[in-house]
Amino acid sequence: MDRNTFTGLFLIMVVIGAWVFFMKPNEAELKKEREVQRIDSLKRAGVAAPLDTTKTTALASAVVADSAALKGPFGANITGTVETTVLENEKLKLTLTNKGGKILSVQVKGEQTYKGEPIVLFDGDQNKFGLDLNIGGKMVSTNDLYFTATKSAGSIRMRASYSANQFIEYVYDLKPNTSQVGFGINLNGLNQVVQGRNINLIWETTLLEQEKSAKKEQEHAAPYYKYAGKNPDHLSVAKDGKEDLKEGKVEWISFKQQFFSAALIADQGFERGELEVKVSTTPGQIKWYGANMVLPFNQLAAQSYGMTFYFGTNKFSTLQAQGHELEKQVDMGYWPLKYINRFVVLPVFKFLESFGWNYGLIILLLTIMLKVAMSPLTYKSYLSMAKMRILKPEMDEIKAKVGEDNPTLLQQEYLKLYKQVGVNPLGGCLPMLLQLPFVMAFFFFFPNLFELRGESFLWMKDLSTYDDFIKFGFTIPFIGDHLSLMCVLMTISTLIYTYFNNQISGATGQMKYIGYIMPIIFLGVLNSYPSGLNYYYFLANMLTFAQQFLIKSMVDDEKIHRTLQENKAKPAEQKKKSRFSAKLDDYMRQQQQAQIQQKKNKD
Incomplete structure (x- = not known):
């Protein structure tokens, strides 16, 4: 170490020492800090903090001394x-x-x-x-x-x-x-x-x-x-x-x-x-x-x-x-969800509440009633997906014959098949879309429902907030500082539901895997939402399993296949043309005209 280095380090030490000496808190500041800590400890112990009489007296003296203010x-x-x-x-x-x-x-x-x-x-x-x-x-x-x-x-x-x-x-x-x-x-x-x-x-x-x-x-x-x-x-x-x-x-x-x-x-x-x-x-x-x-x-x-x-x-x-x-301060969701919650879900909930049952049981009965009311739509959705699954071998044959390099012609052949057998490819989606507003309505209903506040069911101590079954002690990105058991059960049930739904619909490719991604996303989103909401979604999945099992026992795939083939064999004039079929004919004519025009332009 040369002289310059030593001198520089010595001066730095002098500056640091002087800063520590002159910047250290005085006795008054230390006393004030101790008083703040004492009051905080009293508050944590539930004891009311004493008034600062010195400060109050000084303030009162200052006000009294202002004679001009007293005359104002x-x-x-x-x-x-x-x-x-x-x-x-x-x-x-x-x-x-x-x-x-x-x-x-x-x-x-x-x-x-x-x-x-x-x-x-x-x-x-x-x-x-x-x-x-x-x-x-x-x-x-x-x-x-x-x-x-x-x-x-x-x-x-x-x-x-x-x-x-x-x-x-x-x-x-x-x-x-x-x-x-x-x-x-x-x-x-x-x-x-x-x-x-x-x-x-x-x-x-x-x-x-x-x-x-x-x-x-x-x-x-x-x-x-x-x-x-x-x-x-x-x-x-x-x-x-x-x-x-x-x-x-x-x-x-x-x-x-x-x-x-x-x-x-x-x-x-x-x-x-x-x-x-x-x-x-x-x-x-x-x-x-x-x-x-x-x-x-x-x-x-x-x-x-x-x-x-x-x-x-x-x-x-x-x-x-x-x-x-x-009452409009209570967020029931946007249109049309707020009308579903206010005029359908809330009256049914209040009716069930009048029996004095546990709120976990009320949510179960509310879910059953909703599923029963929606069962005709669920049946139509299942039936439509079953028809599409049964048609899949014929669609694969068309795909092999036409090839994937001509998507317009492939879609035309698919639509021609749908028309021949009398199947609406959107028949499975529309009933599900009609049920979606009710599913979304509960997303607003339970987090804003005061009646669930402080109500317990099973291991869930409060249905109006999350059940932190596992506390991490630290925060994990996307998940938070806890893991809700009911949210985990809801996620598992949704994954199982997705698996069976893919079996029914015959989904392949990307559509098969997208359904598995959404439940994982919901795990992170709903982990901090009320356990009552996750409980409802869990019950909805379980009841859907039961519905599909019952419907499956009622639906005969062989009979559906025979019906589709009989429809295919009927002359065109004997087939009752639905609104979908009419639109399908219009679409096919437009496609044919577009192809003819495209061919003329090339010539």
């Missing part, structure tokens, strides 16, 4: 002590705070998170609710004011006074055994101080994690809104977004989670507004919602606004009972 709008309400009041009935427990006069937290009684804790829709300072008022050119937010609470039977009044006869009053009314909270805003004598023809109602909150899969919960959470006279709509469920609501009066807005909602319905509607959503990356949080809704201010001495909160489950019948089409 609502000066007497700028300082105060935070106090809470509880309002509850059989379904809800509301904690209200005098700071902002708002609902601090909402607990939905009788429901628990996946971890067994009480369902709290929102809590603490993450929830903001109040008015923004333009007073003397300065925006005053009621979130910063200390209200005076007055509690009576089933209701709480929160008042912030501008003067003796000028005040803002919030009225919360909770009647027995309901999920609705009446909410009124009274502005008395403020026409002399509030400027403008509108006031803004601000509502911001962070959704807390309730379900087993935060990712799936995010995929089913979005702010909803409804214009008067129109269907409800929503912002993106997949990404951050903001939307101006200016196409008419807004009847209601809703902060929807997967299985719970907090909605605000305005008696006279909002003039317009703005909704925003942000996907949260903080553990324990799902999304942040923000609403800025405009209310008309007519400069009256006494101005009142009537509204209603709904805090509760996204059970379809419960939302429907609230009115205002709130």
